[in-house]
Amino acid sequence: MIKSMTGFSRKEAIIGNKKITIEMKTVNHRFLEVVFKMPKELMVFEDRLKKILQHYIKRGRIDIIITIEANHLSQRLNIDWDLADQYIQLLKELKERFQLAGNVEIKDFLLIPDLISQDVEINDLEDKEEEFFELFAETCRALFDMRQLEGTVLSNDFLSRLNHIEKVLQKVEIKAPLVVKEYREKLLIRVNEWLNGVVEIDEARLLNEVAFFADKANIDEEITRLKSHIEQFRLNLTIEEPVGRKLDFLVQEMNREVNTIGSKANDLELSQYVIELKSELEKIREQVQNVE
Numbered sequence: 001m002i003k004s005m006t007g008f009s010r011k012e013a014i015i016g017n018k019k020i021t022i023e024m025k026t027v028n029h030r031f032l033e034v035v036f037k038m039p040k041e042l043m044v045f046e047d048r049l050k051k052i053l054q055h056y057i058k059r060g061r062i063d064i065i066i067t068i069e070a071n072h073l074s075q076r077l078n079i080d081w082d083l084a085d086q087y088i089q090l091l092k093e094l095k096e097r098f099q100l101a102g103n104v105e106i107k108d109f110l111l112i113p114d115l116i117s118q119d120v121e122i123n124d125l126e127d128k129e130e131e132f133f134e135l136f137a138e139t140c141r142a143l144f145d146m147r148q149l150e151g152t153v154l155s156n157d158f159l160s161r162l163n164h165i166e167k168v169l170q171k172v173e174i175k176a177p178l179v180v181k182e183y184r185e186k187l188l189i190r191v192n193e194w195l196n197g198v199v200e201i202d203e204a205r206l207l208n209e210v211a212f213f214a215d216k217a218n219i220d221e222e223i224t225r226l227k228s229h230i231e232q233f234r235l236n237l238t239i240e241e242p243v244g245r246k247l248d249f250l251v252q253e254m255n256r257e258v259n260t261i262g263s264k265a266n267d268l269e270l271s272q273y274v275i276e277l278k279s280e281l282e283k284i285r286e287q288v289q290n291v292e
Contacts, residue, residue, distance in 0.1 A: 003292040004150035005060035009142035015131045019069040022139045028290045029061040038066035052137050056144040058242045059292045078117050154287055155237050161280045162230055172273050219261045226257040244291035251285045
């Protein structure tokens with residue numbers, strides 16, 4: 001079954017004395033693009049995390065956010081004393097240069113970015129790496145399940161629209177031969193009007209003109225190819241591997257056949273059917289962009 005490229009998952013667990021939260025969000029993309037946002041101490045695991053992810057996700061952009069929260073026993077606050085000294089020195093210079101009044105208070109220091117930081121020690125993860133990787137894999141599986149569920153919804157929508165396209169195509173098949181017959185009748189009426197019964201109609205030339213029109217307006221090949229593309233599309237919906245690009249190609253081919261039918265359609269009713277076909281294909285094309 002096809003899978004959507006849109007999904008979200010979030011898992012958290014206590015590993016050692018740390019609370020680890022992993023969030024994954026995916027959107028459509030031509031290829032597989034993985035973006036990590038996590039503590040620099042975890043960067044050493046990036047290659048292995050990507051390998052785990054690639055077992056579940058083949059295509060799309062994946063934003064992964066990993067956060068670590070320590071309990072109160074392992075939290076440690078740091079002050080950047082050099083930054084504080086510079087701040088005080090600059091304030092003194094400002095006061096002297098511009099003869100300013102006022103004193104520096106604690107609240108002023110709290111407004112200084114990066115003056116106070118919190119360390120999160122992750123050394124105790126070294127002997128619990130497998131628990132961390134299992135949490136990551138569990139998050140991947142949840143993301144996979146959501147993408148697969150949405151893929152089922154997309155598949156059902158595609159099948160419904162393909163069925164509608166086939167019904168319209170049946171109407172096209174019924175109408176197409178009648179267009180030639182109607183053209184012959186209209187041509188005969190016009191010729192009679194022109195000649196006004198003075199000159200006898202050349203039946204052979206009339207038949208040649210009708211035959212030329214029939215050949216030019218023939219859409220049998222386009223209908224045959226369109227039916228084949230529809231069957232290929234249905235078949236690809238049942239394949240387990242990523243088929244988003246194949247489906248996108250098939251929609252392009254179906255659009256090409258419908259456009260050709262439209263260019264040959266010398267009939268108002270056929271033109272209306274073509275518009276209906278193109279409308280359904282456009283809706284499919286928009287959704288196909290989100291298939292893995």
